Amino acid sequence: MTDRRKPFLAPACPGKPLLACLLSLLAAVGSAKAGAGIQYIEPNNDTGTSRVVIVDDTAQAHTAQLLPLDRDGRLVGKGDAAAQAEKILDNLEAALGAVHSGLDRAVKINIYATGPEVVAEVQKVFARRFRGEAKPAVSFVTGKLAHPEALVAMDAVAVAPDSGHEVKRVRSAALPGAKGGSHVAVLPPGARVYISGQAEKGDLAAATRKTLESLRATLKFLGLNDSDIVQLKAFMHPMSAAGTVEEEMARHFGGQAVPPLVLVEWSSTLPIEIELIASTPRSKDKYADVIEYLTPPGMQASPLFSRVARINRGKTIYVSGLYAGRAASAEEQIAEVFTELGRLLDKAGSDFRHLAKATYYVTDDAASRKLNELRPRYYDPRRPPAASKAMVAGTGQPGKTITLDMIAVPSPLRAEGKPE
Numbered sequence: 126m127t128d129r130r131k132p133f134l135a136p137a138c139p140g141k142p143l144l145a146c147l148l149s150l151l152a153a154v155g156s157a158k159a160g161a162g163i164q165y166i167e168p169n170n171d172t173g174t175s176r177v178v179i180v181d182d183t184a185q186a187h188t189a190q191l192l193p194l195d196r197d198g199r200l201v202g203k204g205d206a207a208a209q210a211e212k213i214l215d216n217l218e219a220a221l222g223a224v225h226s227g228l229d230r231a232v233k234i235n236i237y238a239t240g241p242e243v244v245a246e247v248q249k250v251f252a253r254r255f256r257g258e259a260k261p262a263v264s265f266v267t268g269k270l271a272h273p274e275a276l277v278a279m280d281a282v283a284v285a286p287d288s289g290h291e292v293k294r295v296r297s298a299a300l301p302g303a304k305g306g307s308h309v310a311v312l313p314p315g316a317r318v319y320i321s322g323q324a325e326k327g328d329l330a331a332a333t334r335k336t337l338e339s340l341r342a343t344l345k346f347l348g349l350n351d352s353d354i355v356q357l358k359a360f361m362h363p364m365s366a367a368g369t370v371e372e373e374m375a376r377h378f379g380g381q382a383v384p385p386l387v388l389v390e391w392s393s394t395l396p397i398e399i400e401l402i403a404s405t406p407r408s409k410d411k412y413a414d415v416i417e418y419l420t421p422p423g424m425q426a427s428p429l430f431s432r433v434a435r436i437n438r439g440k441t442i443y444v445s446g447l448y449a450g451r452a453a454s455a456e457e458q459i460a461e462v463f464t465e466l467g468r469l470l471d472k473a474g475s476d477f478r479h480l481a482k483a484t485y486y487v488t489d490d491a492a493s494r495k496l497n498e499l500r501p502r503y504y505d506p507r508r509p510p511a512a513s514k515a516m517v518a519g520t521g522q523p524g525k526t527i528t529l530d531m532i533a534v535p536s537p538l539r540a541e542g543k544p545e
Contacts (some may be wrong), residue, residue: 135234146538149234156361158227163284165260166472172248173255177473178262179231179535180441186226186285187356187402188309189385190237191300192275198301206238206246214254217281219299220308226285228254231261233282233443235530236521237389238267241434243276244521264530265521266445266486267391271367280356280387282443286310292404293354294382306371306383311357313526316405318347319482319532322360322513324398329366333373337414340401343433346421351377353403354384360398360515368418370397391515400513407439415439416481416534418508428506429497434481441481442533448525455495458527463503466531475501480510482532486517491528 162181162460169175192202193209194216202208211398214228221227233308238244255261261281270278283535294307320343325335344350359370384401416439418431426432447465449458470476487493493516500509510531520528 130219137165144526152241152506153500154458163230163259164492165258166469168258168260171252171370172263173251173253174263174445175260175261176262176445177469178260178443179419179473180232180284180443182284182439182441183314184279184287185232185312186221186224186283187312187385187442188217188220188281188283188308189306189356190235190271190278190387191220191308192270192272192278194272194301196299196301200272201272203274204276206243206443209276210247210250210279211254213277213279214250214299217279218313219297221281221283221285223295223297224285224293224309224311225290226283227384228283229257229280231258231259231281232282232441233262233264235280235387236265237261237270237278238265238521239270239276240267240492241286241519241521241523243267247277262297262445264484264528266446266515266517266528267519267521268517269387270363271364272359273365273534274426276418280385287314289313290315292353294384306374307385310355310385312402313404316407316434316435316437318349318403318405319511320344320401320403321430321511322358322398322400324395326395329361329369329396330373331372333399336397336399337373337377340399343421344403347403347405347419347433347435349403349405351381353405355402355404356385356387357383357399357401358387358389358513360388360389360393362392364388364390389515389517391517392518398513398515400511405435413437415537416479418506418511426505428482428509429500430509431514432510432511436481436534439534439537442470443477444473444531444533444537446470446521447518447529447531448522455489455492455526456499458492459495459499462527462529463499466529470533473533475533475534478508479506480504480508480531480533483510484530485511485512485514486520486530488517488519488526490516496527 166177193212449461
């Protein structure tokens with residue numbers, strides 16, 4: 126006789142009753158929807174990160190560099206790198222939440238630490254926090270931070286809901302203020318530009334003012350203005366004078382909210398260099414390349430980097446910071462890193478001719494010079510990425526004098542199955 130008390134088992138979920146099966150399927154649909162438009166390449170459960178993340182042509186939230194501070198501006202976790210990393214991830218969640226996004230949609234996180242021992246603790250935190258499918262690409266660099274007792278800082282990029290055709294800058298009530306700055310800005314889907322670092326002479330305040338004016342001229346050449354800026358990154362010294370940069374930013378943008386700002390300590394004869402990301406209208410030329418490399422009037426084109434890279438459409442490819450393995454000399458490290466970059470680009474459906482943005486972190490003159498010497502081996506001189514190169518205290522890994530942080534787009538020819 127049939128046992129009528131035995132629950133019906135759903136064929137789609139062997140071993141599960143119908144109600145439990147339906148709940149599982151609904152959860153799976155929700156998870157797929159949350160991760161829609163994001164592809165993770167070579168995710169690693171041990172690190173909570175992916176080597177590459179590919180994002181569909183969708184809105185992307187870019188945060189400011191956030192510190193381990195509570196909403197009143199007080200440091201959390203003094204002397205404890207893990208506690209500080211946890212607090213910053215909570216702060217990133219709050220910033221992204223202000224534009225209806227979150228860490229479950231993070232595609233790139235940039236991490237700034239005071240030393241390699243802090244990097245090791247942050248990696249453990251990431252392994253705990255990113256245990257699900259979502260595993261962002263990451264990059265590390267070490268040096269002094271804007272808060273004297275902070276051991277780590279971060280900024281993030283995450284997929285966000287489409288909020289229209291204009292850049293949306295937001296401040297979160299859950300986070301401390303920063304002299305008129307935004308905690309997060311949303312880059313609308315469609316075309317966007319990466320402007321290489323620009324620098325002017327003078328003391329820190331004067332150089333910041335003049336560099337911002339120079340960037341404004343570049344935006345004008347592109348038919349854009351200050352309201353189109355999504356994020357600013359400044360390579361500067363001394364980091365103890367970060368407040369001066371923030372004040373000049375607030376003055377430059379007047380009544381506007383200052384775009385999310387990231388600060389990186391560098392060693393240079395110039396006090397500051399500033400790069401930016403901006404939104405731009407889609408190209409009216411339907412035959413325009415997926416990415417264009419532009420030189421504003423009065424600037425000289427270089428085979429090593431483009432002054433401006435404009436992505437007209439399509440996906441974005443974020444590559445985690447790359448390091449050499451056993452290589453020792455600067456030349457060996459660079460060759461190994463670029464070989465690995467080529468492998469990852471190929472796996473992502475891209476190549477060296479479709480790099481959009483490069484950030485090179487080097488720790489000594491030998492690595493800097495050798496990088497300049499070797500880049501032409503890999504780049505089409507008509508299509509090098511927009512770039513900034515910064516000499517920093519450390520790359521995040523002991524003994525490594527260079528790391529690369531790269532952004533690319535897919536090759537249309539690869540997507541269509543045509544030979545290059």
